[in-house]
Amino acid sequence: MPVAKVFGGPPIVSGGSTYNVTMNEVDLTDGSWTLYDPDGLVDTITFSAGFNTITWNVLAAGSVDYVWDAGGNHRAPRWYKALVLDGTTVQNDKFLAFTSVIENDPTVNDFNQEAVCGVCISPNTTDLFTVDGSGGFFSKGTGSNPAYGTWQYASSSSSLGAANVRGVSTVLRGGLAMGSGVYHAINSSDTTLTAGSRNSNFYNITASAQDSYIMVGFGAKSSADTITAGDQQKISFKYYAVSYNI
Numbered sequence: 001m002p003v004a005k006v007f008g009g010p011p012i013v014s015g016g017s018t019y020n021v022t023m024n025e026v027d028l029t030d031g032s033w034t035l036y037d038p039d040g041l042v043d044t045i046t047f048s049a050g051f052n053t054i055t056w057n058v059l060a061a062g063s064v065d066y067v068w069d070a071g072g073n074h075r076a077p078r079w080y081k082a083l084v085l086d087g088t089t090v091q092n093d094k095f096l097a098f099t100s101v102i103e104n105d106p107t108v109n110d111f112n113q114e115a116v117c118g119v120c121i122s123p124n125t126t127d128l129f130t131v132d133g134s135g136g137f138f139s140k141g142t143g144s145n146p147a148y149g150t151w152q153y154a155s156s157s158s159s160l161g162a163a164n165v166r167g168v169s170t171v172l173r174g175g176l177a178m179g180s181g182v183y184h185a186i187n188s189s190d191t192t193l194t195a196g197s198r199n200s201n202f203y204n205i206t207a208s209a210q211d212s213y214i215m216v217g218f219g220a221k222s223s224a225d226t227i228t229a230g231d232q233q234k235i236s237f238k239y240y241a242v243s244y245n246i
Contacts, residue, residue, distance in 0.1 A: 023099070025050060039059075042055075063075075064223040068151060069151055072154065079215070081214055092210055095246050097244070102115060104166075111225060112222060113139065113221055116133070117136045132202075136150060137150055137157075150181030155198065165188045178200040178203075
């Protein structure tokens with residue numbers, strides 16, 4: 001009997017229930033994640049009650065290199081690990097649906113911030129084209145409301161709103177292509193407030209199959225934004241993925 005490959009827990013047998021599936025919680029301190037931080041911007045990372053808190057070292061000069069949805073290079077910190085489903089590392093020729101949920105703690109509002117949670121090919125490089133990333137997206141200015149959406153390569157689509165509590169995003173990847181993503185911005189009652197989508201417009205981005213990685217990244221909202229030593233971000237991430245035999 002065919003099996004759907006999933007993150008965490010027992011495999012789901014074809015024909016079995018996939019209703020109300022429990023997602024995987026991201027704990028960046030659990031030893032399974034590798035940090036890539038080329039400029040040494042991470043001071044500490046802690047985890048409590050579902051939320052990861054990153055404490056930053058100083059970023060004295062703003063740059064597009066620290067903005068996830070812009071530019072061509074990226075030097076912002078990110079944690080990553082191999083995307084393994086039922087003991088198999090998923091490669092980018094396989095069709096994959098990756099769903100993430102991002103929730104920011106609004107009481108931690110130290111600087112104009114962004115975060116992403118998704119899938120990539122080369123997490124430990126500064127070339128965004130080589131990173132080949134897509135997934136869920138969050139941003140917030142200190143004086144504005146939170147925005148949740150989907151991130152594709154060096155761009156994003158998101159919805160900003162005072163009642164936004166978390167964002168749900170699914171990206172479809174495969175066939176050596178980055179694919180595209182959809183999102184819902186939802187309130188505290190898990191009611192959808194707004195929704196949208198974005199196509200990466202990148203097809204056959206690699207010439208041959210390569211391993212995929214799950215990646216969680218933190219950064220600044222714009223190229224003008226700086227970060228003071230001791231500034232923090234506090235964010236919860238969850239994910240679930242399925243690789244399909246088409």
